[in-house]
Amino acid sequence: MKKNCLIIGAGGVAQVVAHKCAQNNDVLGDLHIASRTVSKCDEIIASVHEKSAMKVDGVFKAHALDATDTAAVAALIRETGCEIVINVGSPFVNMSVLEACIETGAAYMDTAIHEEQDKICETPPWYGNYEWKRRDACKYANVTAILGVGFDPGxxxxxxxxxxxxxxxxxxxxxxxxxxxxxxxxxxxxxxxxxxxxxxxxxxxxxxxxxxxxxxxxxxxxxxxxxxxxxxxxxxxxxxxxxxxxxxxxxxxxxxxxxxxxxxxxxxxxxxxxxxxxxxxxxxxxxxxxxxxxxxxxxxxxxxxxxxxxxxxxxxxxxxxxxxxxxxxxxxxxxxxxxxxxxxxxxxSQGISYTAGVPPVAAAMLIANGTWDVGEMANVEDLDPKPFLGLLNEIGLxxxxxxxxxxxxxxx
Amino acid sequence: MKKNCLIIGAGGVAQVVAHKCAQNNDVLGDLHIASRTVSKCDEIIASVHEKSAMKVDGVFKAHALDATDTAAVAALIRETGCEIVINVGSPFVNMSVLEACIETGAAYMDTAIHEEQDKICETPPWYGNYEWKRRDACKYANVTAILGVGFDPGxxxxxxxxxxxxxxxxxxxxxxxxxxxxxxxxxxxxxxxxxxxxxxxxxxxxxxxxxxxxxxxxxxxxxxxxxxxxxxxxxxxxxxxxxxxxxxxxxxxxxxxxxxxxxxxxxxxxxxxxxxxxxxxxxxxxxxxxxxxxxxxxxxxxxxxxxxxxxxxxxxxxxxxxxxxxxxxxxxxxxxxxxxxxxxxxxxSQGISYTAGVPPVAAAMLIANGTWDVGEMANVEDLDPKPFLGLLNEIGLxxxxxxxxxxxxxxx
CATH class of the missing domain: 3.30.360.10 (Dihydrodipicolinate Reductase; domain 2)
Structure with a gap:
């Protein structure tokens, strides 16, 4: 059982995540969104209020953040009291954000595999190059980390x-x-x-x-x-x-x-x-x-x-x-x-962002109510699909x- | 009647110009080639010697030059004693090189219209935007300037x-x-x-x-x-x-x-x-x-x-x-x-460079022997075509x- 969500990123998918989190803030608690360019976060929050998307009165705050800086991410997680991190920033920041979650105990989610700026399509299986190397660390720290929980993967x-x-x-x-x-x-x-x-x-x-x-x-x-x-x-x-x-x-x-x-x-x-x-x-x-x-x-x-x-x-x-x-x-x-x-x-947002942005919010809700709060690293097929797909039936997919x-x- | 040639530029067309000048250095006199990157000039001169292209023993020297700097171009013209300048540098340098010729009295040739970096295809007639504005100055200084004497234009x-x-x-x-x-x-x-x-x-x-x-x-x-x-x-x-x-x-x-x-x-x-x-x-x-x-x-x-x-x-x-x-x-x-x-x-060089590079050398030879040394600015159609085409018959086109x-x- 966890609450309070930090959304990392402020692109098209983050916009969907923000709206869907707002529509379910009775379950998810306080909402925060962070990106290098804080004005993009402000715009997203403004669009949430414009559509009166917040289900119940609550917090939705914007933060400037360099997500490649693990210490800065960890500090923001602690400062905001977020127990759930939805990383929909660029795939270049996965590992630094995951590290901050391991440090703070927050649950981690992303929607695409980690990449390094100067490398393309490395040795398969790709997850073995970065994320899975931290599987033991997640287990040891009892950290729920759900990898690739957009639409595809997810x-x-x-x-x-x-x-x-x-x-x-x-x-x-x-x-x-x-x-x-x-x-x-x-x-x-x-x-x-x-x-x-x-x-x-x-x-x-x-x-x-x-x-x-x-x-x-x-x-x-x-x-x-x-x-x-x-x-x-x-x-x-x-x-x-x-x-x-x-x-x-x-x-x-x-x-x-x-x-x-x-x-x-x-x-x-x-x-x-x-x-x-x-x-x-x-x-x-x-x-x-x-x-x-x-x-x-x-x-x-x-x-x-x-x-x-x-x-x-x-x-x-x-x-x-x-x-x-x-x-x-x-x-x-x-x-x-x-x-x-x-x-x-x-x-x-358009449909491509929508299909990618709704699933991590469903996953966050399942972490918030404990169903998917597994205390380890998992790909989506490792988890019971029925509560996830059942929730997606209700919230748009x-x-x-x-x-x-x-x-x-x-x-x- | 003029002699000693300065080639400006060191690309594919300049390579052709250099070889053809060398093949006719009995008429053209000392040869010089100048470019921002002097090593490219050295390579061209080396290829001339490799093919034993010099018709008679003579000078062929490389120089480093910023051709957008009129004073530097004029200084090089004076230093080398060149009375003929074949400008086959980028079209961004036409006006600065022309200016140096007006200053020193050297004959000027180019193979493409002047352009400014940040503008494309300005008001027609294009020659009216830059070159023709210096027509009176050429006439007054008794400077032969033959515009666009490649293949097309030329x-x-x-x-x-x-x-x-x-x-x-x-x-x-x-x-x-x-x-x-x-x-x-x-x-x-x-x-x-x-x-x-x-x-x-x-x-x-x-x-x-x-x-x-x-x-x-x-x-x-x-x-x-x-x-x-x-x-x-x-x-x-x-x-x-x-x-x-x-x-x-x-x-x-x-x-x-x-x-x-x-x-x-x-x-x-x-x-x-x-x-x-x-x-x-x-x-x-x-x-x-x-x-x-x-x-x-x-x-x-x-x-x-x-x-x-x-x-x-x-x-x-x-x-x-x-x-x-x-x-x-x-x-x-x-x-x-x-x-x-x-x-x-x-x-x-390949054929596109060849067709562009041979004609200005023919024009230089006609300036050297006085036929086209008209003491004013001219486009090619303003000059008697027969000696030009006759010479091109002999030297490759x-x-x-x-x-x-x-x-x-x-x-x-």
Missing amino acids: VVNAYARLAADEYLDSVESIDIVDINAGSHGKWFSTNFDPEINFREFTGTVYSWQNGAWQSNKMFEVGHEYDLPVVGKQKAYMTGHDEVHSLSNRYPEADVRFWMGFGDHYINVFTVLKNLGLLSEQPVKTAEGQEVIPLKVVKAVLPDPSSLAPDYTGKTCIGDFVKGTKDGKPAEVFIYNISDHKDAYNEVG PTRIKDADGDRALTF | VVNAYARLAADEYLDSVESIDIVDINAGSHGKWFSTNFDPEINFREFTGTVYSWQNGAWQSNKMFEVGHEYDLPVVGKQKAYMTGHDEVHSLSNRYPEADVRFWMGFGDHYINVFTVLKNLGLLSEQPVKTAEGQEVIPLKVVKAVLPDPSSLAPDYTGKTCIGDFVKGTKDGKPAEVFIYNISDHKDAYNEVG PTRIKDADGDRALTF
Whole structure:
């Protein structure tokens, strides 16, 4: 049982987290939000008040914070009395924030794997490079640390666990499919931080197949899916966090991640990548200035948070899980459909931020009421999925299933 | 009658100029080459000696020079006793070098219009913005200044004048077509300085039609040409220097410039331009660094001079000139074919640099022997084209013509 939440970060996902925390502040207690640029926190809090999102009267305060500074994070946790930290800052700050939680005993959550500025897609399993190295430390300190609890990774890990627990006797493959069938109306934009978005796709595509890590290139393996609501969509095998934890829990299953890309995105990506403009390594201009090309690309692209007002259409994210049931082959597709415009109307963010920002708030509520306050480090598939998915049904991300018995909503 | 040449610049075109000057140092006298980075000058001189290019024993010296510093340029002109300056540095230094020539009495040549770092494609006629403002000063100082004496602008201006003088009674249109049908084998590269290359195409496409300036967008107007040697090629109406001087001499004619582009170039260009990566205006990264996107694009692209060893194929550049002859409609195509590999074997540069670098050396020789030492500012079409084209026939850029009488070499 814990209370009082510190949100770290002030981007599009943090905006969703802030609104959802406010909508549930009767459970979560005092709310705090911290970012390098405190004015961005102020704006988020203002938007929370504008929508009268606070369920009950309570604290919501903004703080300036360098989240790479563990001592500063720990000091803020102590000062605010926060027992739950929702880290939705850049993936470069995971380890420093986790360290502060271990130091103070606060529960930790994030939504993406730790990265170092100058490295891309390191040796699989990725979690083994940073987070899992602190597993023993969390256990020793009795610290709850839930890794990757956004939508993907996060909810899709819970879907896989649910399929394995409830719908199949054995699991042969887990294919996670992430389709954004929405339209932002810009010539080109990424849906979240371009730097993080592109970094996902510039390295080796790791999948877990036939009991071993397999390597492919981005856009090398494509598949057309026919999905509920969004219809036929082309998706490509992509490196992604959840492959690296699910393969650890289900080593006998093939685990793959598929992301939908339009030809236009692929073309822009291919041009930028082949020219070297997605590199995280500095280049020197003719004038002698050292510049990281990817940071310049980020600077010229639209701010993803600016897309929200005009974003239309829906996302479909889910897991195709195959295996056997009662000795016969079986397959389920467990999924969620979200709507960009609905997300904007509710919390002022587009659907991609919404799907990533709601789940950590559900997790925080489960830590607050003790259900998920496990006192150790866990990936989402290590935890009982039903209370999590049940809560998500209530707070904006309902789960559906499509299998031999039809396409229907799931309740828990 | 003038002698001793100072070459300013040390890029691919300067390499060609250096070799061609060396091959004709009996006429041109002492040779000097100056650039901000003196090591690049040393490399060029070494390549001249490697090919034993000096026709007679003589001076060839390298100098460090900031060509934006008029006083420094003037001092070097005086120190070296150079009476001829071939400016093949960046187009940002034209006016400071011209000023130094006016001060010292040296003859001036360049191959591209002056540009300021922070402006693109200003009000037509472009020459009116900078160079022509010093026309009276040149005349007063009795300084020969030949503007734009590369291939295009340069040789194509002489072709237009030749067509008007010798093959037509009236001129209705001049369409200059520049096709590079060569292949450099890289995924993408520009053939000369990417910064200058892209700047040519990011602004308004000005053409002179129906007695007035017309504006189009890049890649808006395309035309397929069927040309000698290189065959059918798609070209697009493009803004270019020579349109701005030829329209002044032949205001009754339509004057257009067409450049060949493959779909791949257009795609890369379109992506970079639409994203804002070709902007010459600084942007600020999330980390607060001020960066000019175009300079970063330049930094990641191949150095054009690195293309030369593997470059194959040919260029075709020429003028379609239409009008009347003896009261009947008539058309001529006056053109040159150059070969990338031949250029590399002779001077160590690819064909694009070769076609740009040979003409100013021909012009320098005509200044040295007095023929073009006119003691005033001139665009190439203001000068007698025959000695120029005759000399080019001898030193590497032969002229051909295709008209009702067939396709044949021209002699002068």
